[in-house]
Amino acid sequence: MTRRNFVCAGAAAAGCLSLKLEADPLNLPVGFQVYPVRDLIAKDFAGTLKQIAAMGYKTVEMCSPSGYANSGFGSLVGMKPGKLRDVIESAGLRCVSSHFQFSEMKEDTKGRIDFAKALGMKQMIIASLGMPKGATMAEWVRAAEEMNLLGEKTKKAGIQLGFHNHDGEFEEIDGVLIFDALMKTFDPQLVKNQFQVSVIRLGFAAPPLFEKYAGRFISLHLMDWSAAEKRLVPVGQGGVDWKALFAAAKKGGVKNYFVEMGMDALKESYPYLHSLQV
Numbered sequence: 001m002t003r004r005n006f007v008c009a010g011a012a013a014a015g016c017l018s019l020k021l022e023a024d025p026l027n028l029p030v031g032f033q034v035y036p037v038r039d040l041i042a043k044d045f046a047g048t049l050k051q052i053a054a055m056g057y058k059t060v061e062m063c064s065p066s067g068y069a070n071s072g073f074g075s076l077v078g079m080k081p082g083k084l085r086d087v088i089e090s091a092g093l094r095c096v097s098s099h100f101q102f103s104e105m106k107e108d109t110k111g112r113i114d115f116a117k118a119l120g121m122k123q124m125i126i127a128s129l130g131m132p133k134g135a136t137m138a139e140w141v142r143a144a145e146e147m148n149l150l151g152e153k154t155k156k157a158g159i160q161l162g163f164h165n166h167d168g169e170f171e172e173i174d175g176v177l178i179f180d181a182l183m184k185t186f187d188p189q190l191v192k193n194q195f196q197v198s199v200i201r202l203g204f205a206a207p208p209l210f211e212k213y214a215g216r217f218i219s220l221h222l223m224d225w226s227a228a229e230k231r232l233v234p235v236g237q238g239g240v241d242w243k244a245l246f247a248a249a250k251k252g253g254v255k256n257y258f259v260e261m262g263m264d265a266l267k268e269s270y271p272y273l274h275s276l277q278v
Contacts, residue, residue: 151190236272
């Protein structure tokens with residue numbers, strides 16, 4: 001080997017090492033959810049996206065403007081899907097997923113699917129089933145069956161429907177965990193789960209669920225939990241075992257993940273995730 005070839009080979013190896021050391025978990029781009037920064041988005045949609053993209057984030061999960069008009073996204077309602085996509089992509093981001101209200105999906109299924117396709121989405125996530133306090137298990141199951149019907153329609157359009165859990169699904173009714181009942185009812189091909197990592201504070205860590213329901217998860221919402229401080233903290237600063245979580249996420253079927261925290265926590269979370277080797 002000549003000196004020139006040796007130097008080039010060494011540089012290439014160093015480049016590969018550098019790339020490896022900076023690989024994002026699961027070799028998937030790090031994304032964020034817009035809900036925690038909705039106040040900033042209402043004031044300056046394009047500027048807020050550019051600011052977060054400058055931190056290193058590559059994908060964004062939106063909230064449907066029409067479904068979340070009263071939750072901080074009213075300023076985007078009049079913006080056509082093509083314009084929304086232009087603003088997102090001009091910031092250097094891709095929109096692969098969005099949250100939708102259960103009610104808007106049922107009332108205007110075709111319109112919501114058309115909206116998602118115009119933005120280039122591959123996933124549509126129902127953020128909540130909107131169950132009242134004290135709902136019976138039969139009511140939860142009936143809602144899950146309605147999700148299956150919606151999932152048939154999104155699948156025909158080439159989009160995967162997902163369900164985003166909150167704390168309520170990790171309560172029991174007559175000794176049965178609501179989350180388990182939903183997963184039993186959801187058609188595994190039609191409805192996947194977007195897992196909210198924060199339920200670790202309720203005693204439900206992600207890895208056992210990913211093992212139990214292998215292939216049933218589509219994405220994650222990331223935030224860390226400090227048991228000592230009893231509060232959510234930036235990713236990597238709490239008690240979540242992220243290496244174990246992402247290793248199990250492969251079996252769970254996870255295709256992407258989004259940090260769901262405010263601006264300061266987004267900034268603090270990215271370097272940890274970007275350097276995490278899984």
